[in-house]
Amino acid sequence: MKDREPRIVPNVMGEGAPKILGTVAKHPHLLKPMLEFSAALASGVLPRRESEILALRAAWNCRSDFEWGHHSRYGLAAGLTQEEIDRLAGGAAGESWNAADAALVRAADELHHDQDLSEATWAALAETWDEAQLIEIPFVVGQYTMLSMVAKATTVPVDDDLPAFPGGAVEPR
Numbered sequence: 001m002k003d004r005e006p007r008i009v010p011n012v013m014g015e016g017a018p019k020i021l022g023t024v025a026k027h028p029h030l031l032k033p034m035l036e037f038s039a040a041l042a043s044g045v046l047p048r049r050e051s052e053i054l055a056l057r058a059a060w061n062c063r064s065d066f067e068w069g070h071h072s073r074y075g076l077a078a079g080l081t082q083e084e085i086d087r088l089a090g091g092a093a094g095e096s097w098n099a100a101d102a103a104l105v106r107a108a109d110e111l112h113h114d115q116d117l118s119e120a121t122w123a124a125l126a127e128t129w130d131e132a133q134l135i136e137i138p139f140v141v142g143q144y145t146m147l148s149m150v151a152k153a154t155t156v157p158v159d160d161d162l163p164a165f166p167g168g169a170v171e172p173r
Contacts, residue, residue, distance in 0.1 A: 103128070
């Protein structure tokens with residue numbers, strides 16, 4: 001999407017603010033609740049590293065270069081290695097995932113494809129996470145799926161300094 005013209009020119013939100021906030025600011029009624037919900041998830045009950053696994057896999061499934069770039073950076077800050085981030089483009093079956101991480105990747109995939117979790121994935125998640133964390137998992141995937149849709153549909157510009165989407169630029173449809 002780096003080569004596409006924005007459909008909505010973002011407001012300037014200040015140095016370092018993600019450009020999607022400038023786009024959403026064009027609809028002030030949605031901006032504050034979106035920021036509050038985003039903040040609630042950012043300080044949720046899932047550890048940041050695991051939340052970033054879900055966000056990155058949602059970005060991969062949505063082919064969102066905008067979300068992938070931001071969450072690659074956030075994932076590193078949350079404790080993911082670059083190798084783990086690169087592996088998120090490969091899926092749950094990739095080598096070296098522990099059982100808990102593999103279950104999160106499968107959950108993001110199932111939620112993306114079916115908007116549901118299989119009994120096997122739910123059981124695998126429940127081995128590690130408590131009820132509140134289990135509830136938060138689909139919220140995190142849904143949040144970054146929604147933001148991927150908004151970024152792609154409104155052609156939010158991707159910052160040049162963000163990590164590139166694996167395999168190169170995402171081609172518009």
